[in-house]
Amino acid sequence: SGEAGKRELTYGRFGYTEQPSAGTDATEGGNCMSYALRDTRMILADDLELDYDSMNSLYAVGGEGAVLEYIAGLVEDYVEAHRGSLKILDFRRLESFDSAIDPKKEYRIALRIGCKIWDGEEIDLGGKGNFDYHFRAQLSDGQWAQKFPADISEVIPCSGPGLSPGKYPWNSALQWMPKFQNYYTGDVVYYAVTKDTDDFTRHKSAEETQ
Numbered sequence: 001s002g003e004a005g006k007r008e009l010t011y012g013r014f015g016y017t018e019q020p021s022a023g024t025d026a027t028e029g030g031n032c033m034s035y036a037l038r039d040t041r042m043i044l045a046d047d048l049e050l051d052y053d054s055m056n057s058l059y060a061v062g063g064e065g066a067v068l069e070y071i072a073g074l075v076e077d078y079v080e081a082h083r084g085s086l087k088i089l090d091f092r093r094l095e096s097f098d099s100a101i102d103p104k105k106e107y108r109i110a111l112r113i114g115c116k117i118w119d120g121e122e123i124d125l126g127g128k129g130n131f132d133y134h135f136r137a138q139l140s141d142g143q144w145a146q147k148f149p150a151d152i153s154e155v156i157p158c159s160g161p162g163l164s165p166g167k168y169p170w171n172s173a174l175q176w177m178p179k180f181q182n183y184y185t186g187d188v189v190y191y192a193v194t195k196d197t198d199d200f201t202r203h204k205s206a207e208e209t210q
Contacts, residue, residue: 012107036135052126
């Protein structure tokens with residue numbers, strides 16, 4: 001038994017919201033990127049328009065760091081293109097996980113990728129399981145939350161204020177399978193996000209009706 005101490009709610013605008021609501025199919029709550037942007041429509045590789053040939057070339061020259069910068073650019077382009085329906089007023093890159101934000105209006109999110117060549121030495125990031133990106137979002141009490149497409153969202157165990165999300169590897173799913181463990185191990189890109197609503201948006205639906 002135990003009792004949680006008082007938590008300072010000064011690390012971002014929003015507390016934890018479980019997605020999707022109880023009794024709803026988990027896929028209706030979105031994926032990691034949509035959850036980080038407080039939206040319920042999945043934002044997948046096809047939406048970001050990943051070019052795996054370009055990624056393979058970047059990886060061959062600059063390794064995982066070069067691919068991370070490429071993905072970060074696609075993420076920034078996507079947010080800019082859908083800013084209105086996502087109701088995002090501001091989206092800015094931070095220098096580190098503890099860079100100052102305005103917690104009355106902003107919150108932090110973290111982007112990390114995994115590049116794993118499972119079969120042989122040929123670079124093929126487009127192969128099944130060879131590449132993935134993942135997001136986490138910081139809550140008002142300093143903990144971090146995430147969502148995988150087939151699961152409900154969760155507060156990440158042992159996360160908290162002052163502990164860098166990049167300190168330990170991330171897993172690529174909640175299931176305990178060897179291929180999913182310690183998948184994301186490189187650098188982390190951080191953003192501060194300002195939303196124009198306290199509710200989760202459903203941006204693709206909004207665009208479809210325009």
